[in-house]
Amino acid sequence: MVQYPTTVDRAFAALADPTRRAVLERLGAGGATISELAEPFGMSLTGMKKHIRLLEEANLVATEKVGRARRCALVPSAFGGSSTHRARTSTPSGRIRS
């Protein structure tokens, strides 16, 4: 049976990269253009665009064209799915001490 990735699958896969997590943290402080996001990483625009595209496909980031730049921001409630998952798996029963 072929299973296609859901939005939740894509969200967790997108979060598995440290650069993309850092981008989300930066966007938590406010919107930014792709150039502004690329600069502190010393990353090319092309490289950052690829990261942003994966974050868009995961519905974590939204972008809009503003003049000649593309402005990025966090999607409201983007983390609803992962927090629901956490709430359902964070009961303390049945755990092994590590």
Place this chain on the structure above:
Amino acid sequence: MVQYPTTVDRAFAALADPTRRAVLERLGAGGATISELAEPFGMSLTGMKKHIRLLEEANLVATEKVGRARRCALVPSAFGGSSTHRARTSTPSGRIRS
């Protein structure tokens, strides 16, 4: 520069699969052997062992040999990293309405 996956990278990558998320939900209700986890998925023991190994490498699940079975349980505080990340990215500023 080569970057090796951190535990947080591995945790999010492990969570990107619906079977592994379902296993974590099941373990949220209490510990289980690999056979018990495989059965409701109609999955082979070998297949479930691979999922459990990835969850162990991500420090989300711990296992211990009990008699002839291997018992699995959630790792206490396994979701600390992802919840910290969520807290740091969930400020409402700078978002685009979608």
